Amino acid sequence: MNDDLAALGARIDHTNELLRRMLAEVAKTPSTHAIFVDAGYLYAAAGRLIAGTEDRRAFDLDAEGLIEALIDKARTIFADSRLLRVYWYDGARRRIHTAEQQTIAELPDVKVRLGNLNANNQQKGVDSLIRSDLESLARHRAISDAALIGGDEDLVSAVEAAQGFGARVHLWGIEAPEGRNQAEPLLWEVDSQRTLEIDFFKPYVNRRTAATHEASAGTRPTREEVRFVGARIAAKWLSERGREALADLLPGHPYLPGSVDQDLLVEAEGLLQYSLRGQADLRRALRDGFWGHLQSQF
Secondary structure, eight states, X not given: OHHHXXXXXXXXXXXXXXXXXXXXXXXXXXXXXXXXXXHHHHHHHHHHHHTSXXXXXXXXXXXXXXXXXXXXXXXXXXXXXXXXXXXEEEEEGGGOOOHHHHHHHTSTTEEEEEEEEOXXXXXXXXXXXXXXXXXXXXXXXXXXXXXXXXXXXXXHHHHHHHHHXXXXXXXXXXXXXXXXXXXXXXXXXXXXXEEEOHHHHGGGEEEOOHHHHHHTOSOOOOHHHHHHHHHHHHHHHHHHHHHHHHHHHGGGTTOOOHHHHHHHHHHHHHHHTSOOTTOHHHHHHHHHHHHHHHHHHO
């Protein structure tokens, strides 16, 4: 009897030791989050909020700037977590990238996933892509938190699948001018809800007007010219804020906080006398020039 008790005690001690090791390993593993964007919902809701229409042809959306703003928002919410990537779900004829979708796909830390687009310009297969990715990443413990930007009731099954493997799903919505633009069953199912308001989107959505086209009617600057302007603005930024502010900014490379990025864009457009809205390559050159100068001074 004593031998049996001793053996049982030894097994319990061994099990406890394994549990301690496992918990210690989990504590050392950083949390990871990903952002899942239903582009159809985003364009429709942001377009209606800012431009008064869901018709994509009636407004420009600075997807690169908006994605960086979403990454910055996630960084503040999931403070002790690292970003896996941004998943951008959209529709396209025969699943062939448009020029805009190709530009988005080339952004760092962004994965574009395409469903089909039918004759009525309705997305098909996007919800199943979101579910597949959410479920797979949660099952393999690749993410602990998912920020989901969408509103369709069909996403409920995607949320349930991810939660079934232990991931937490946080629904981010876009302010609606009236009523709701997200299905109630989806709101009930998620772990938390957050609404991004009109001021968040204003810098990135612009209704197409004659004035907008005139702003870009001048001679298009070269990438080197824009990069030089970025470096010039960085020098001014550094002189005004000092090296302490620079030390706070560098860990976020290659991303800029939304407020800094917007100030950089506005000041550069003033210096160039040319609109950089919708000019992804020039916006990237601007940030490259800004970062290049700052890193050379550190």
